Amino acid sequence: MGKKKVYDGYKAYGYLDAGFDYMEFELCKDFGRVPPYFVPLSKGEEERFEEFIERNVIIDLHEHPVLWP
Numbered sequence: 001m002g003k004k005k006v007y008d009g010y011k012a013y014g015y016l017d018a019g020f021d022y023m024e025f026e027l028c029k030d031f032g033r034v035p036p037y038f039v040p041l042s043k044g045e046e047e048r049f050e051e052f053i054e055r056n057v058i059i060d061l062h063e064h065p066v067l068w069p
Contacts, residue, residue, distance in 0.1 A: 018024040041049065 013022075016022055
């Protein structure tokens with residue numbers, strides 16, 4: 001990277017060149033590849049859930065930030 005490099009937005013590993021620094025391949029589609037699902041709750045469970053999220057800060061520690069081919 002030289003002095004003429006200008007930031008134009010972030011792309012993971014954007015400093016690497018496809019075909020030179022790594023082998024390029026096509027990934028499966030991000031959305032619509034698996035069907036969505038609904039977790040049924042009883043009225044009591046739903047009320048308990050609503051109360052819980054109103055009273056607490058929720059932090060999701062179970063994310064999958066990768067997509068495999």
